[in-house]
Amino acid sequence: MISDSRIRARRTISRPTKDAWASLAGAATSSLSDGIGRTGSFDPGIRPVTVKTQFCGPALTVRCRAGDNAAALAALRWIEPGDVVVLGNGGATSGALVGGNYIAMIRARGAVALVCDGPARDLDELDEVGIPVFSRGVTPAGPFKTGPGSIGFPVAIGPISVASGDLIFGDRDGLVHVRQEDLVAAVDGYAAVRAREDQMARAIAGGGIPQWLQEKLDAIEFELVDEP
DSSP, X not given: OOOTTOEEEOSOOOOOOHHHHGGGTTOOHHHHHHHTTSOOBOOTTOEEOSSOOOEEEEEEEEEEOTTBOHXXXXXXXXXXXXXXXXXXSTTOOSSOSBOHHHHHHHHHTTOOEEEESSOBOOHHHHHHHTSOEEESXXXXXXXXXXXXXXXXXXXXXXXXXXXTTOEEEEETTEEEEEOGGGHHHHHHHHHHHHHHHHHHHHHHHTTSOOHHHXXXXXXXXXXXXXXX
């Protein structure tokens, strides 16, 4: 008989090659979101709780029971260098899913960041460990460790469904999600946005605005009203 505390896990997890997304490394989340049609942004309630905020990498997804991190601990053996550990628990805030010890353990296994749809704790220790941590708030209340949960299957983080192997990007503005199957389009879209932003920067430095923006402004219809 299988107990209700079991943790379901994928044997293998597909991750994109780093060459496939190398051009997105260091991308600003705002530019990246613009490049994928102003989509992919996470719930703004999930914010960085560490000094370090910028990262990118493939997701390792873990679903936890509310206020319980047994699945997160079990997932340690699945972490590969470069992973972003993504913990979902339905947005519950009854207890922290992660603290200083857990972040130290995932960093030792090569994780570059953690995204948690629940609170974190031990903020001073998190900064000492030195990788970005994004969470839904902070609380001193600790987690239980009884399960159940899952590893490697899609998890919902607010309105975003994240699959293992999808790319997650973070900085001070927040988080952006790029599905693994949309990676080529994201690379192209980001390149187009960067070219447009470079054009705008040159125009602003010269005291003007870029032609594409001028055309949009010229197309605006005004209703002019005299002051009474």
